[in-house]
Amino acid sequence: MKKFKFxxxxxxxDSKARCGIIETLHGNVETPIFMPVGTLATVKxxxxxxxxxxxxxxxxxxxxxxxxxxxxxxxxKAGGVQKFMNYNGPxxxxxxxxxxxxxxxxxxxxxEGVTFRSHxxxxxxxxxxEKSISLQNQIGADIIMSFDECxxxxxxxxxxKTSVERTLRWASRGLxxxxxxxxxxxxxxxxxxxxxxxxxxAKELVKMNFDGYSIGGTSVGEDKATMxxxxxxxxxxxxxxxxxxxxxxxxxxxxxEGVERGVDMFxxxxxxxxxxxxxxxxxxxRINIKKATYKEDFTPLDTKCDCYxxxxxxxxxxxxxxxxxxxxxxxxxxxxxxxxxxxxMEGIRKAIKEDRFLEYKEEVYKTLKFDERGF
RNA sequence: GGAGAAGUAGCGAAGUGGCUAAACGCGGCUGACUGUAACUCAGCUCUCUACGAGUUCGGUGGUUCGAAUCCGCCCUUCUCCA
Numbered sequence: 001m002k003k004f005k006f007x008x009x010x011x012x013x014d015s016k017a018r019c020g021i022i023e024t025l026h027g028n029v030e031t032p033i034f035m036p037v038g039t040l041a042t043v044k045x046x047x048x049x050x051x052x053x054x055x056x057x058x059x060x061x062x063x064x065x066x067x068x069x070x071x072x073x074x075x076x077k078a079g080g081v082q083k084f085m086n087y088n089g090p091x092x093x094x095x096x097x098x099x100x101x102x103x104x105x106x107x108x109x110x111x112e113g114v115t116f117r118s119h120x121x122x123x124x125x126x127x128x129x130e131k132s133i134s135l136q137n138q139i140g141a142d143i144i145m146s147f148d149e150c151x152x153x154x155x156x157x158x159x160x161k162t163s164v165e166r167t168l169r170w171a172s173r174g175l176x177x178x179x180x181x182x183x184x185x186x187x188x189x190x191x192x193x194x195x196x197x198x199x200x201x202a203k204e205l206v207k208m209n210f211d212g213y214s215i216g217g218t219s220v221g222e223d224k225a226t227m228x229x230x231x232x233x234x235x236x237x238x239x240x241x242x243x244x245x246x247x248x249x250x251x252x253x254x255x256x257e258g259v260e261r262g263v264d265m266f267x268x269x270x271x272x273x274x275x276x277x278x279x280x281x282x283x284x285x286r287i288n289i290k291k292a293t294y295k296e297d298f299t300p301l302d303t304k305c306d307c308y309x310x311x312x313x314x315x316x317x318x319x320x321x322x323x324x325x326x327x328x329x330x331x332x333x334x335x336x337x338x339x340x341x342x343x344x345m346e347g348i349r350k351a352i353k354e355d356r357f358l359e360y361k362e363e364v365y366k367t368l369k370f371d372e373r374g375f
Numbered sequence: 376g377g378a379g380a381a382g383u384a385g386c387g388a389a390g391u392g393g394c395u396a397a398a399c400g401c402g403g404c405u406g407a408c409u410g411u412a413a414c415u416c417a418g419c420u421c422u423c424u425a426c427g428a429g430u431u432c433g434g435u436g437g438u439u440c441g442a443a444u445c446c447g448c449c450c451u452u453c454u455c456c457a
Binding site: 035037038039040044045060062065092094095097098099101102103106118119120145148150188214216217218219220227245246247248249250251254266267268269270271272273274276277279288290291292322325326327329330373374 | 403404405406407408409410411412413414415416
């Protein structure tokens with residue numbers, strides 16, 4: 001008996017947005033949800049208590065990275081990733097498929113799998129669908145991903161087609177290799193910017209009957225309009241009653257556009273990464289706290305934000321911490337950016353339940369001063 | 376009082392006749408970041424009427440076609456000895 005369940009609790013009347021609940025062994029999650037990324041079994045700079053405090057429902061970790069360090073066997077011996085990092089909430093692991101893209105200079109793809117050169121020490125590593133699933137079984141997250149190839153944009157049609165076919169074979173192999181019924185396994189729709197490939201990929205995955213479906217291959221350099229098309233091309237062939245996860249997306253307007261199209265889950269390094277680099281998401285748009293203008297600004301980052309950082313610290317102090325390269329700055333800014341997005345998702349869920357998602361979207365778009373990046 | 380050593384852009388520090396408006400680091404200023412090789416990366420940082428021009432290497436006077444680089448004098452700092 002699987003411990004994973006997804007129930008839709010409310011459907012938006014004038015868009016494809018919906019609210020739901022994902023049930024896992026480690027707790028329930030309300031959707032649509034934004035998942036903070038904790039690649040190495042840590043959301044960089046945040047303690048598990050802080051992750052909980054910002055209202056995170058589920059976090060993500062990475063197979064490739066944990067495989068390299070400390071090793072999936074060690075995570076398994078620790079009692080699984082949740083116990084290992086002392087985080088007792090729901091977790092998801094990515095398969096390493098994104099590293100096929102992001103470490104493209106260090107890998108070689110074959111039908112069997114992908115040979116990587118470790119980014120740490122140059123070791124030759126081999127990741128296959130079976131290996132990725134087996135590692136994820138060991139790591140023990142509640143939701144795991146198929147091993148896919150995330151292709152770049154733009155992609156040559158023939159290449160995208162060949163890649164999609166292979167990703168489909170990999171998905172099937174991964175499904176057969178999956179050994180832990182307590183872990184939900186998601187298939188990943190690829191196909192680049194091509195409608196027919198996305199359709200084909202989605203339909204074939206649905207035939208395999210995964211627990212949920214991810215939309216991959218987005219936010220790899222394409223423009224917004226293309227990304228939204230990729231979502232449309234994929235999502236319309238996915239079943240209503242399974243969760244849809246748009247991978248690697250976290251710019252504010254992308255979250256709205258995704259939800260409007262029926263996406264239930266998002267993850268993104270953006271809020272935490274830019275926080276560490278001094279960029280903050282606020283009601284006024286993105287600000288860079290390192291700028292000289294904040295040196296004597298003794299007001300909070302965002303007066304409307306209820307996060308620990310905004311309730312207790314000033315821009316001048318954050319500016320100071322960044323100038324001194326003090327880790328507390330990275331931490332406080334990460335807390336804020338994550339809370340900002342999670343707040344936004346709470347607002348989105350509430351609006352959907354009240355049948356006013358599109359109104360809410362319009363309100364937020366009016367209030368937040370979006371730039372062309374969508375913040 | 377005597378003997379040495381040194382003074383280079385905001386700071387530290389290379390450079391000892393032309394390829395030097397002057398390496399590099401820090402600091403400063405901007406920008407980027409979307410399933411994390413990311414507390415990272417990129418650009419700018421003498422002045423201006425700025426795809427060009429003008430003034431620089433403690434000061435000043437020389438040598439030379441040409442000087443941050445060689446010579447004289449002056450100023451300042453440091454170390455050691457009295």
